[in-house]
Amino acid sequence: MTNNNPYNLIPLQPTGRNETDSGNTYSPEDMIKIYEQQFLTPVPEDKLTEFLPFLKGFYDIDKNTLDICAVVFDAIADFCIIYNHKVKVGGYEILGGLVKEELAEEEAEKDNEGNKNEEAQAYTLECTRTFFINDVEMPYQFNLFIHGDSYSTLTRKESLLEKTYWFVSGGFEDNLLGHLEDNESLESINEQLASLGIREMDLTTIHEIVDYVENSIIDDDMVDALNKLLDNAE
Incomplete structure (x- = not known):
């Protein structure tokens, strides 16, 4: 996890590496927090294309990890995210x-x-x-x-x-x-x-x-x- 944090993302402790050892894995609760931050973090319009790669880099995760976040979010959370x-x-x-x-x-x-x-x-x-x-x-x-x-x-x-x-x-x-x-x-x-x-x-x-x-x-x-x-x- 990088120390560079201009978007004030929450530092989280990974539980290990994924099966291909290409990115960190996190607990379901922390995966929900990452998923929420992806949609709830205020990002200037000119930085939108940079934000998602930064999010993945900050937590050292890959695209598959974000997909799993969405599945966990839908499965165990009783709330939703509507346009930030x-x-x-x-x-x-x-x-x-x-x-x-x-x-x-x-x-x-x-x-x-x-x-x-x-x-x-x-x-x-x-x-x-x-x-x-x-x-x-x-x-x-x-x-x-x-x-x-x-x-x-x-x-x-x-x-x-x-x-x-x-x-x-x-x-x-x-x-x-x-x-x-x-x-x-x-x-x-x-x-x-x-x-x-x-x-x-x-x-x-x-x-x-x-x-x-x-x-x-x-x-x-x-x-x-x-x-x-x-x-x-x-």
Whole structure:
């Protein structure tokens, strides 16, 4: 490992040489750190072509080692890297109990005509899920609407992550309704991110993170807990 370290990479202790003795090997935990640094290290644009060879040289690894890092990262880590931002799913909390909801008349008629969900009851439930962006805790509170085997969510507009969701998902609708002043701007979101020590995001990054959040707010553990609540309610 070289002592030259202009990118402030983390010094790590190799566990030995690989099978062809062409590069160092590292523990799975350290391989994840190397993989993260490959994508999370701020690098000037004019240095991008130099950075990867430097990373390999700093840890004395070869291309195969980086490939293994990616496999290990996907296999044992519960977070992902989205355009230079590490996003991790945290725990959930169910706030209060199920609230029985009356279906709109047209929806009930539609169900009866199609003989689907004829006896299904609708409920709402307040929930929160914690996310981490670059290890900064970001709460995400939402109202869960459950009807039969289907569900939908309506997110609050209080925390920064919730405001970011509405910036992405509510922009078109608010534009039609003339409510743009209620939405955050890209500049204001980045100002709030910067105050938390999170680097700037462009529109593509914000869209990817919102998609990740929406796909991750309900997990298997939460589904099991919800099913128990629904069984008790029935």
